[in-house]
Amino acid sequence: MPDKMGGTEMKKQLYGIAVGFSLAMGFGTSAVAAEDPLKIGFAPPVYDTLDYFGQFAVAFQEEMESQGVAIEFIARASTAEANVQQQLDIVDDLITLDMDYIIVGPIDYFGIVPALQAANEAGVPVIVVNHLDVHPEDAGVDVLAYSGYSHAEGGEVTAKWALENVLAVGDKVGLMFAEPGNQISEQRVGTARDLWSDAGIEIGFEHYAYWEQARAFDATERLILANPEVKAVYAGNSSMAMGVANALKGMGEDGVEVFGFGAVPPELDMIWEGLIRGSIFRDSQSSGRYIADAIARHSKGEEIEKQYPLDMVMVASRDDVLTKVPEGALRLMENWPEIEKELQK
Incomplete structure (x- = not known):
């Protein structure tokens, strides 16, 4: 990492x-x-x-x-x-x-x-x-x-949430898979790709980052520069999503929304800080x-x-973090001191 x-x-x-x-x-x-x-x-x-x-x-x-x-x-x-x-x-x-x-x-x-x-x-x-x-x-x-849980269902939840809250017909998205042929990756990201394509969303790029944060980070600047109209990037796990988000932050690019899958504590921190738009949480x-x-x-x-x-839930805001994530996971977040104060209100 x-x-x-x-x-x-x-x-x-x-x-x-x-x-x-x-x-x-x-x-x-x-x-x-x-x-x-x-x-x-x-x-x-x-x-x-x-x-x-x-x-x-x-x-x-x-x-x-x-x-x-x-x-x-x-x-x-x-x-x-x-x-x-x-x-x-x-x-x-x-x-x-x-x-x-x-x-x-x-x-x-x-x-x-x-x-x-x-x-x-x-x-x-x-x-x-x-x-x-x-x-x-x-x-x-x-x-x-x-x-x-169903990985495909998680991809469907992500795709539908994005259509309702972020994407419109004609928008472009980028996709981060694991390695070619990986079933979990195909279910999570491929399901979303198919739903978005049917809804009139264009696929700007597909990239394989092998579940790794560093690979996703290294590829993001090149992919975004080559596809400047991309409005969102969906990465199939927390590590890749964090890599994309960190790269975008380093570029000063705040016009691209990032979606992940997993909502582990470091990714929840990035949702809390507004660096990642949303992610599927599984307990x-x-x-x-x-x-x-x-x-x-x-x-x-x-x-x-x-x-x-x-159960799977989409976590896409500070309020979602506070209401949808068990305290045991929240306590592992870097932002726990602030979150604890919010929970006590």
């Missing part, structure tokens, strides 16, 4: 970020001290306390502790969010480490299938997060539970609590749900 997020970088150190390596933690109470801890492996695409998966992990561990379930939690993330092969290797490593459960946040919904199959063969229950849809039967995988802390409870109950032989859905 660029140095422009200096305050965020300092906060990351306070919260103990673990990216690209393992993190092992044990929780429990005396009531379960005699029992072996559950070994939980977590394979997200990125691992950072301020992002979706980091907040999931924090809430997951807190819920396990509150239920008095002793765990050994090992989180390993790819060094690059688009590195599917590395994520496959990480899941294989977790299987070798004899995990009791493996939680995966797939970089690619279908690309992760070989790893899920390997876990099935090893008899390790697997949970998929950041996705709600059950894998089709012909994928040949048995997933214990899913927690997430990953709730997802962490859902999955912790599911594993705790499953480990006792109880039946659990197959799907744990999350």
Whole structure:
């Protein structure tokens, strides 16, 4: 993440970020001290306390502790969010480490299938997060539970909100995807593109920034200079949206609206400051609590749900930040002192 997020970088150190390596933690109470801890492996695409998966992990561990379930939690993330092969290797490593459960946040919904199959063969229950849809039967995988939402629905919500509040027929937009062929990116950004095209919005450019803030930042000036009539840029995740917004700020360009997807605390800060117009918020802390409870109950032989859905909301103003985002996420924002005062009014 660029140095422009200096305050965020300092906060990351306070919260103990673990990216690209393992993190092992044990929780429990005396009531379960005699029992072996559950070994939980977590394979997200990125691992950072301020992002979706980091907040999931924090809430997951807190819920396990509150239920008095002793765990050994090992989180390993790819060094690059688009590195599917590395994520496959990480899941294989977790299987070798004899995990009791493996939680995966797939970089690619279908690309992760070989790893899920390997876990099935090893008899390790697997949970998929950041996705709600059950894998089709012909994928040949048995997933214990899913927690997430529809990425396409999020793209639709973004597109319709922008049509109602920002865009008009004939306006041009720019689009930031992940890597070519990435299903999540196509669902989020491609869905919006199709809706906008049908509504008479022109596509000024499409660019692949591989989910990365730095790539989005580096490309924005060139893309905007080549497409000066672009009125808005929609980036398919928080990191890319922040990269676009920071680049526009550096250019002194305040006539281009930026839309993101994720509304993680640093992105919420930029919405609060007026640098990003809006973003889809999903409560990953709730997802962490859902999955912790599911594993705790499953480990006792109880039946659990197959799907744990999350609500999605568009956050596009200070009032939205105050009324739509849980306080746990707000407290991670740089603007929390000001927000706290607003909440107390």
